[in-house]
Amino acid sequence: MKLYERIAEKLTQLISQGYYPAGSKLPSIRDLSKEQGVSISTIQEAYRLLEEQGSAEARPKSGYYVCQKNTPPKLPETSRPVQRPIDVCQWNQVLDLLTSHTFCSKDWIFLGRAIPDFHSATLNPLLKTMANMSRDANHFGIDYEQINGLKQLRVQIARQMMHSGCQLHPDDIIVTNGGQEALSLSIRVTTKPGDVVAVDSPSYYGTMQTLRSLQLKALEIPTHPETGISLEALELALEQWPITVVQVTPSCNNPLGYTMPDDRKEQLYKLAQRYDIAIIEDDIFGDLAYSSTRSRTVKSYDKDGRVVLCSSFSKTIAPGFRLGWVAPGRYCDLMTHTKYASSGCTTTLPQLALADFMAQGGYERHLRKVRQHYKQSRDVMLDWLKRYLPENICTSYPQGSFLLWIELPEEIDSVELNRRLVLQNVQVAPGILFSATGKYRNCIRVNYSGEPSARQETAIKKLGEEVFKMLDESENKQ
Amino acid sequence: MKLYERIAEKLTQLISQGYYPAGSKLPSIRDLSKEQGVSISTIQEAYRLLEEQGSAEARPKSGYYVCQKNTPPKLPETSRPVQRPIDVCQWNQVLDLLTSHTFCSKDWIFLGRAIPDFHSATLNPLLKTMANMSRDANHFGIDYEQINGLKQLRVQIARQMMHSGCQLHPDDIIVTNGGQEALSLSIRVTTKPGDVVAVDSPSYYGTMQTLRSLQLKALEIPTHPETGISLEALELALEQWPITVVQVTPSCNNPLGYTMPDDRKEQLYKLAQRYDIAIIEDDIFGDLAYSSTRSRTVKSYDKDGRVVLCSSFSKTIAPGFRLGWVAPGRYCDLMTHTKYASSGCTTTLPQLALADFMAQGGYERHLRKVRQHYKQSRDVMLDWLKRYLPENICTSYPQGSFLLWIELPEEIDSVELNRRLVLQNVQVAPGILFSATGKYRNCIRVNYSGEPSARQETAIKKLGEEVFKMLDESENKQ
Numbered sequence: 001m002k003l004y005e006r007i008a009e010k011l012t013q014l015i016s017q018g019y020y021p022a023g024s025k026l027p028s029i030r031d032l033s034k035e036q037g038v039s040i041s042t043i044q045e046a047y048r049l050l051e052e053q054g055s056a057e058a059r060p061k062s063g064y065y066v067c068q069k070n071t072p073p074k075l076p077e078t079s080r081p082v083q084r085p086i087d088v089c090q091w092n093q094v095l096d097l098l099t100s101h102t103f104c105s106k107d108w109i110f111l112g113r114a115i116p117d118f119h120s121a122t123l124n125p126l127l128k129t130m131a132n133m134s135r136d137a138n139h140f141g142i143d144y145e146q147i148n149g150l151k152q153l154r155v156q157i158a159r160q161m162m163h164s165g166c167q168l169h170p171d172d173i174i175v176t177n178g179g180q181e182a183l184s185l186s187i188r189v190t191t192k193p194g195d196v197v198a199v200d201s202p203s204y205y206g207t208m209q210t211l212r213s214l215q216l217k218a219l220e221i222p223t224h225p226e227t228g229i230s231l232e233a234l235e236l237a238l239e240q241w242p243i244t245v246v247q248v249t250p251s252c253n254n255p256l257g258y259t260m261p262d263d264r265k266e267q268l269y270k271l272a273q274r275y276d277i278a279i280i281e282d283d284i285f286g287d288l289a290y291s292s293t294r295s296r297t298v299k300s301y302d303k304d305g306r307v308v309l310c311s312s313f314s315k316t317i318a319p320g321f322r323l324g325w326v327a328p329g330r331y332c333d334l335m336t337h338t339k340y341a342s343s344g345c346t347t348t349l350p351q352l353a354l355a356d357f358m359a360q361g362g363y364e365r366h367l368r369k370v371r372q373h374y375k376q377s378r379d380v381m382l383d384w385l386k387r388y389l390p391e392n393i394c395t396s397y398p399q400g401s402f403l404l405w406i407e408l409p410e411e412i413d414s415v416e417l418n419r420r421l422v423l424q425n426v427q428v429a430p431g432i433l434f435s436a437t438g439k440y441r442n443c444i445r446v447n448y449s450g451e452p453s454a455r456q457e458t459a460i461k462k463l464g465e466e467v468f469k470m471l472d473e474s475e476n477k478q
Numbered sequence: 479m480k481l482y483e484r485i486a487e488k489l490t491q492l493i494s495q496g497y498y499p500a501g502s503k504l505p506s507i508r509d510l511s512k513e514q515g516v517s518i519s520t521i522q523e524a525y526r527l528l529e530e531q532g533s534a535e536a537r538p539k540s541g542y543y544v545c546q547k548n549t550p551p552k553l554p555e556t557s558r559p560v561q562r563p564i565d566v567c568q569w570n571q572v573l574d575l576l577t578s579h580t581f582c583s584k585d586w587i588f589l590g591r592a593i594p595d596f597h598s599a600t601l602n603p604l605l606k607t608m609a610n611m612s613r614d615a616n617h618f619g620i621d622y623e624q625i626n627g628l629k630q631l632r633v634q635i636a637r638q639m640m641h642s643g644c645q646l647h648p649d650d651i652i653v654t655n656g657g658q659e660a661l662s663l664s665i666r667v668t669t670k671p672g673d674v675v676a677v678d679s680p681s682y683y684g685t686m687q688t689l690r691s692l693q694l695k696a697l698e699i700p701t702h703p704e705t706g707i708s709l710e711a712l713e714l715a716l717e718q719w720p721i722t723v724v725q726v727t728p729s730c731n732n733p734l735g736y737t738m739p740d741d742r743k744e745q746l747y748k749l750a751q752r753y754d755i756a757i758i759e760d761d762i763f764g765d766l767a768y769s770s771t772r773s774r775t776v777k778s779y780d781k782d783g784r785v786v787l788c789s790s791f792s793k794t795i796a797p798g799f800r801l802g803w804v805a806p807g808r809y810c811d812l813m814t815h816t817k818y819a820s821s822g823c824t825t826t827l828p829q830l831a832l833a834d835f836m837a838q839g840g841y842e843r844h845l846r847k848v849r850q851h852y853k854q855s856r857d858v859m860l861d862w863l864k865r866y867l868p869e870n871i872c873t874s875y876p877q878g879s880f881l882l883w884i885e886l887p888e889e890i891d892s893v894e895l896n897r898r899l900v901l902q903n904v905q906v907a908p909g910i911l912f913s914a915t916g917k918y919r920n921c922i923r924v925n926y927s928g929e930p931s932a933r934q935e936t937a938i939k940k941l942g943e944e945v946f947k948m949l950d951e952s953e954n955k956q
Contacts, residue, residue, distance in 0.1 A: 118620050127612050134608040142596050142796035177655045180822035213819035318620035320826035337569055341691035344658035347825050348798035
């Protein structure tokens with residue numbers, strides 16, 4: 001055992017014996033170094049190990065703290081969607097969700113949409129750069145950019161993705177109008193109308209509406225809330241149906257919050273190889289993983305260019321930038337044409353500003369800040385749910401991002417639940433949006449990206465009250 | 479004859495008798511009012527009439543000037559494209575044009591691309607607003623917007639389009655990622671793969687590449703350089719082929735510069751009605767017409783929602799904003815879904831800034847400035863062509879925008895011509911880009927949006943020299 005490991009073990013004991021309770025500050029690196037008579041770097045190594053083990057967390061400019069050890073919530077079971085290819089429905093419900101906020105005043109609590117915290121001070125340098133660049137005398141910010149996007153930005157993206165095990169060249173990347181265009185182009189280049197696309201289930205409604213728009217059929221694959229899409233079920237489906245591509249969100253999944261273990265990601269890739277299908281990997285939340293080391297992308301196992309990796313800065317920076325990107329692998333030439341034909345170049349100024357922000361280290365700083373904030377908010381949210389909702393609910397246990405999936409008792413119709421909450425200025429996303437056939441009617445997705453506040457707590461309280469009321473009504477009916 | 483008409487007539491006589499030569503300043507409104515003993519407003523009316531008649535032009539903060547009366551150039555004949563539906567080719571050539579500027583240094587003269595003058599001081603208020611809004615503490619500029627775009631911007635667009643005879647409600651409009659997305663969505667909602675789309679010819683390569691991307695066939699219709707798409711040829715084609723939609727650019731056409739007379743626009747609409755097909759009207763250059771009153775859009779005749787009107791601020795303001803829009807008529811619901819599925823919302827900050835700029839009158843001021851500048855540049859460009867190119871060339875006579883079509887002698891291969899010019903840091907757009915089958919090989923399109931300069935003149939001189947050289951070579955071969 002090395003010296004730093006011994007020190008880490010000692011600290012772990014002290015934590016488990018209650019000397020340092022959850023949430024308390026651990027000794028400073030300097031103090032501990034003096035006390036133990038070892039070098040600063042040894043203590044740093046020890047803390048890094050604790051962090052990796054999930055016992056301690058660094059807070060910027062403050063030091064190391066003992067992690068809140070939540071008992072993980074009771075998880076939903078593996079999903080059991082309809083096992084045949086179907087046309088995607090639910091557009092009206094999606095439209096409702098997307099447009100609801102435009103008619104409402106500011107005292108609303110929108111738990112339904114996947115909007116990140118974009119009020120963090122760590123974004124200020126980016127906005128300042130935007131402001132300066134928009135007044136630049138050369139007006140570069142309002143000229144056309146290259147079809148595949150600003151070179152400097154693609155360089156930064158390639159660098160960033162090295163953390164996920166990807167060796168991307170900047171020319172392997174195409175910048176898009178948000179993640180939605182990345183997904184839409186990916187689906188277009190890998191399919192033709194009438195094709196069957198396998199998806200994890202529940203699945204992001206934006207992708208499913210794209211399937212609908214392109215006259216494709218969705219085949220929803222059973223998905224486990226910790227390990228992701230069932231490879232066994234997917235293989236059975238591949239035997240039975242003419243599937244051309246599988247679309248998954250394997251890291252910080254939306255809506256289930258899981259991150260597929262690396263070995264299952266690799267198995268997924270091998271399965272795709274065996275059946276010669278493409279994989280569309282939505283990694284939009286990947287940079288928001290709570291763990292100190294980012295898990296690998298399926299793309300990182302890709303040897304023959306069949307994995308199309310999609311991402312965006314809409315969930316990590318701000319949605320209004322509309323900056324996404326895609327690494328299209330073997331589909332690069334076709335996608336360049338499809339991108340040009342669909343929307344030409346992508347808006348210039350935000351690309352310039354973001355490339356600069358990333359090069360200055362601002363993106364990493366911002367990520368560190370929001371990851372920690374989201375993790376803390378998750379725990380607060382789980383506490384509130386314990387306090388205000390029936391005991392027998394199941395919830396996801398997100399390993400990243402800011403979205404929580406709640407499985408309510410069978411009797412609850414979440415569309416009706418949301419209708420009632422809307423009357424009280426609270427909005428949630430009904431589960432049916434996340435299925436092609438309107439399954440998950442008793443589920444909802446809620447957003448915890450905002451700083452935990454009394455207003456947020458009140459919203460969850462209202463949610464709980466309505467659920468109890470609906471349960472009572474259902475009992476009285478019987 | 480009214481008083482102001484009498485004064486206008488007198489001035490016209492003085493101009494034609496040479497008292498006020500072309501380009502000279504006319505008497506100030508105040509002086510003329512004193513001299514004639516009539517009211518200021520009468521003189522203003524008289525000048526407005528002269529402006530309408532094309533004899534005088536207003537220059538901001540300076541007064542009225544006698545227009546340069548160019549002899550209109552010799553126009554090309556009505557085009558004669560292949561009369562059957564075909565797959566669009568030429569992608570590699572388009573890609574060449576689109577990417578060439580990214581590898582070149584700044585001393586190049588890019589005459590090939592349709593990039594407007596975005597260095598005009600009249601854009602400064604817009605850029606200032608952008609800068610202020612990007613630092614706004616509420617961060618509205620980086621939040622999601624509505625799928626169909628910012629309400630305030632759609633209100634401004636609806637108002638602006640009243641000048642073209644359109645009665646649009648803001649909810650009839652969807653804001654898009656540039657004109658290219660507007661066109662692409664329009665084609666998607668009016669066709670299915672395999673359909674035949676009729677287009678004017680020569681035609682904008684961006685639209686044609688979209689046809690290719692959607693597996694549609696193009697049927698190029700003969701087009702006259704003054705009156706536009708031949709309605710007679712279109713009717714014959716409608717009899718013969720299963721055309722589902724006709725795509726035209728009837729105002730300030732790209733590349734031919736003509737504006738279809740209003741009555742022909744109406745006839746086009748009636749023809750579409752009779753054969754029950756849709757019309758996609760690209761009006762991207764419409765606001766850049768040189769005439770003091772804007773001509774009508776085909777959309778302004780639309781009674782049953784079959785006209786899908788597309789436009790953009792890429793040619794009037796700046797391309798890097800990527801703000802286009804579409805009024806989809808009867809296809810509005812389907813297009814909302816297609817837009818969401820393709821790229822979600824459109825970037826927020828430029829929408830906010832542009833809406834404000836338009837509301838403050840900045841857009842109108844900017845248009846007045848650039849229209850006049852483009853018109854003057856056109857005349858300078860035509861002079862240069864007379865001076866430096868063979869006598870027997872034909873050119874378009876643009877009634878708006880900043881693009882000129884040049885038909886060179888049959889012997890000239892413009893792809894080769896461009897290759898030679900590129901070695902001298904000059905670039906033009908070869909004519910083959912504007913045809914699905916690679917016709918117009920002896921034509922080029924040049925851009926005159928920049929302020930006429932010695933560098934520009936040198937570029938045209940080089941163009942002329944290469945043309946003469948190639949003619950010599952061709953003669954020696956025979």
